[in-house]
Amino acid sequence: MLSVNKLTKTFHGDVVLDEVSLEVKKGEKIAIIGASGSGKSTLLRCLNMLETPTSGHIYFQGEALGEGNINKKRQKIGFVFQSFNLFANMTVLKNITLAPLLQQKDASKMEVEGKAMKLLSKFGLADKADAMPNSLSGGQKQRVAIVRALMNDPDIMLFDEPTSALDPELVKEVLDVILDLASSGMTMVIVTHEMKFAKNFADRVIFIDKGKIAEENTPKEFFENPKCDRLKEFLSKVLN
Amino acid sequence: MFQNIWQILNDHQERLWTALGNTLRIAFLGFAFAFILGTLIALVRTNPSRHPLMLVAKKILEGYVLLIRGLPTTVQMLLWFFLIFPVALQVRMPAVVIAMIAFSVDGSAYISETIRGAVQSIDKGQMEAGRAAGLTNFQTMQKVILPQAFRNAIPQLGNELISMTKGTSVVGWITVMDLTFTTNLIVSTTFDVVHPYIILAVSYLIIVYILTFLIKILEKAVFKTNAFGKQANKNFSRRRSFR
Numbered sequence: 001m002l003s004v005n006k007l008t009k010t011f012h013g014d015v016v017l018d019e020v021s022l023e024v025k026k027g028e029k030i031a032i033i034g035a036s037g038s039g040k041s042t043l044l045r046c047l048n049m050l051e052t053p054t055s056g057h058i059y060f061q062g063e064a065l066g067e068g069n070i071n072k073k074r075q076k077i078g079f080v081f082q083s084f085n086l087f088a089n090m091t092v093l094k095n096i097t098l099a100p101l102l103q104q105k106d107a108s109k110m111e112v113e114g115k116a117m118k119l120l121s122k123f124g125l126a127d128k129a130d131a132m133p134n135s136l137s138g139g140q141k142q143r144v145a146i147v148r149a150l151m152n153d154p155d156i157m158l159f160d161e162p163t164s165a166l167d168p169e170l171v172k173e174v175l176d177v178i179l180d181l182a183s184s185g186m187t188m189v190i191v192t193h194e195m196k197f198a199k200n201f202a203d204r205v206i207f208i209d210k211g212k213i214a215e216e217n218t219p220k221e222f223f224e225n226p227k228c229d230r231l232k233e234f235l236s237k238v239l240n
Numbered sequence: 241m242f243q244n245i246w247q248i249l250n251d252h253q254e255r256l257w258t259a260l261g262n263t264l265r266i267a268f269l270g271f272a273f274a275f276i277l278g279t280l281i282a283l284v285r286t287n288p289s290r291h292p293l294m295l296v297a298k299k300i301l302e303g304y305v306l307l308i309r310g311l312p313t314t315v316q317m318l319l320w321f322f323l324i325f326p327v328a329l330q331v332r333m334p335a336v337v338i339a340m341i342a343f344s345v346d347g348s349a350y351i352s353e354t355i356r357g358a359v360q361s362i363d364k365g366q367m368e369a370g371r372a373a374g375l376t377n378f379q380t381m382q383k384v385i386l387p388q389a390f391r392n393a394i395p396q397l398g399n400e401l402i403s404m405t406k407g408t409s410v411v412g413w414i415t416v417m418d419l420t421f422t423t424n425l426i427v428s429t430t431f432d433v434v435h436p437y438i439i440l441a442v443s444y445l446i447i448v449y450i451l452t453f454l455i456k457i458l459e460k461a462v463f464k465t466n467a468f469g470k471q472a473n474k475n476f477s478r479r480r481s482f483r
């Protein structure tokens with residue numbers, strides 16, 4: 001599905017990602033954890049070209065991500081931001097139908113809005129269709145953002161700390177949506193600080209340290225039997 | 241006193257209506273073109289593309305803004321009237337049109353800066369969300385960034401409209417019969433310096449107050465529907481059919 005080969009990213013000479021290689025298979029769920037500033041967001045943002053890699057290659061469904069029409073490919077790569085980033089000037093319904101209406105020339109407005117309402121209902125947001133983003137709670141905003149990404153029928157979903165900006169009592173409603181999505185077979189990569197969630201959700205957990213993949217393993221091995229010292233240290237800090 | 245004012249208004253009705261028309265035409269059309277031109281300039285100057293052509297365009301526009309803002313509006317207008325059209329371009333152009341062009345160009349430099357600032361103050365997550373959804377830079381600008389930027393810029397754009405309207409009082413320099421120039425002519429023929437100038441001052445005040453009022457209304461309308469979602473429940477019943 002997605003294949004990353006020796007991806008390097010520098011900002012003004014600082015190496016933030018250092019020859020990262022990664023394979024994501026169809027249907028796989030990957031959790032990425034690591035200390036603040038270790039390069040997790042940068043890695044995720046490279047996967048849909050929000051950041052342009054300094055060197056290395058990313059292949060999405062066999063095609064180099066940097067070549068051809070990136071906008072077409074991005075439609076198939078759902079991205080969910082930590083800070084939601086709902087379009088502030090339009091209603092929830094407009095937020096989630098904007099891209100499909102502009103991109104799917106053959107789909108009618110009725111069809112697209114019908115699909116949007118179905119998805120909103122599924123995530124308990126139907127009564128918010130005509131609300132403006134700033135009248136929603138954080139949890140509702142993030143669920144709308146997830147629906148927005150799903151409207152394009154993506155083949156993979158990327159989440160960058162989707163619950164980090166939420167009040168504690170709102171975290172669960174968003175994680176539940178993500179778990180629900182996972183059980184539908186969606187391919188997913190999620191950067192998270194929720195260790196318990198990572199353990200339950202992921203097929204594979206990746207630890208990023210100073211721009212490198214320092215360790216990757218099944219959740220059980222990863223959390224119960226960490227190998228590298230940096231990971232042991234990190235886990236002992238976050239689990240206590 | 242009111243007798244005298246009434247007398248002047250009555251005697252010079254026709255010229256004064258024409259003068260008002262010229263003042264408003266130059267101000268509004270000048271502002272409209274300045275707004276369009278300013279928006280286009282701002283779009284280029286905020287474009288993230290590193291394409292060589294784009295970089296050159298940006299430099300040129302940066303120079304344009306610097307040049308225009310460095311020259312008094314009156315001087316620009318004189319240059320258009322006496323040099324650019326008759327000498328450089330060798331084109332005959334009515335003075336009113338030249339005034340309009342001068343104010344469009346002058347205003348575009350300021351408005352482009354206003355809009356550029358408004359665009360840059362929009363959270364960059366908005367653009368990223370658009371791009372992540374597969375929209376182009378242009379589509380995201382058009383549907384997401386500019387509507388928010390325009391909305392935030394309304395107060396400042398309103399100021400610019402008002403200052404441009406008042407600024408048109410110099411067009412008499414190039415023989416355009418606006419309110420100010422016409423009043424000067426009336427003064428020089430009637431030898432009455434008091435009443436014509438009172439009429440002139442009050443006319444500008446009324447125009448500016450009306451504009452201020454209209455801008456307030458626009459501001460209110462736009463901020464209500466967009467920022468607080470007052471429209472939220474209006475279409476509620478229509479959507480119900482989907483569930």
Ligand SMILES: Nc1ncnc2c1ncn2[C@@H]1O[C@H](COP(=O)(O)OP(=O)(O)OP(=O)(O)O)[C@@H](O)[C@H]1O
Binds near residue numbers: 011016036040041042
């Ligand atoms: N646009 C940028 N310009 C310059 N430096 C950047 C930029 N984006 C990220 N960095 C730097 O790259 C490093 C990695 O940042 P990144 O956001 O990927 O970390 P992270 O692992 O996601 O951290 P966090 O857990 O705090 O979100 C940081 O040192 C950051 O300051």
Ligand SMILES: [Mg+2]
Binds near residue numbers: 040041042160161
């Ligand atoms: Mg991050």
